[in-house]
Amino acid sequence: MKRSVVFVIFPEVKLLDVTGALQVFADAGNQEEGEDVYDISILSQAGGMVATDSVIRLESEPFETWQGREIDTLLVAGGIGTTVAMQDSALIGAITSLGARSRRVGSICSGSFLLAEAGFLAGCRATTHWDSCRWLERRYPDVTVEADAIYVRDGRVWTSAGVTSGIDMALAMVAEDLGRSEAVRLARQLVTFMWRPGGQSQFSIPLQQQVKDATGRFDALHDWILENLTADLRVESLADRMNMSLRTFNRLYVEDTGQTPAKAVENYRLEAARQLLSESRLSVARVAETCGFGDDERLRRAFVRVFGVAPREYRQRFQASVA
Incomplete structure (x- = not known):
């Protein structure tokens, strides 16, 4: 029997909040043989076409069509219409009723506010x-x-962070339902990374570096650092690579990014180490070597200082099963 996945939407819902996670469930199972695993529905208060935050409208069924029916997974999307939706007592009442009949309840992005209004997040x-x-x-x-x-x-x-993290959450739900191998297959099919374990950071260090470096002056240098974490990344070497004097390089780098070059290098190495710890079976010592820390003690000290936890503890908490 197919598992029912029901999305709740409202006017000005964020399109990708819905379609990102929906695509994961839609692609699950053997598509070539027509073996769909999930039966997907989109519900809204009145049904019909619902405006999203883009030019695309989504077709939906009214809540009343699901009255009394059991639901496997209820997902509430977010978007710029969330604030108005929170004041809609009929919508909140429908979410409460639907959620009470669901095995699993989740939200994507600001949909968490609607779950909270419906009482599902109290004490969670x-x-x-x-x-x-x-x-x-x-x-x-x-x-x-x-x-x-x-x-x-x-x-x-279940609650997820902004937009594309709904894909990570949906992959984790599929892994729970159908096993890790199916989630891996879906991640590959969607040309995304292996789903990120819940609890990991919403923030990408490389992306934060790009945000800080508003001029883009050091983008090429940052790309090179990421590809050469075991190289000589002392500030003198980086200044030479930028054809700048040491003094000028230090001054401009701090002005543009708000941090020293040495701190940036450490952050890139930590990001790489964090990814290897959660996605590989490399020993901590090998991770330290691969990411340019030299030895596991230097990696451990940096990890504890920045993340408040040792590398081995981080791996125990966040490592996805590796085939």
């Missing part, structure tokens, strides 16, 4: 888009907000 750990975490914390003090997490699972309640 949860997350949402990084830009809304403080608002979620202030509005619902009984929710433990994990602001740096990609997605959080607390019992039958």
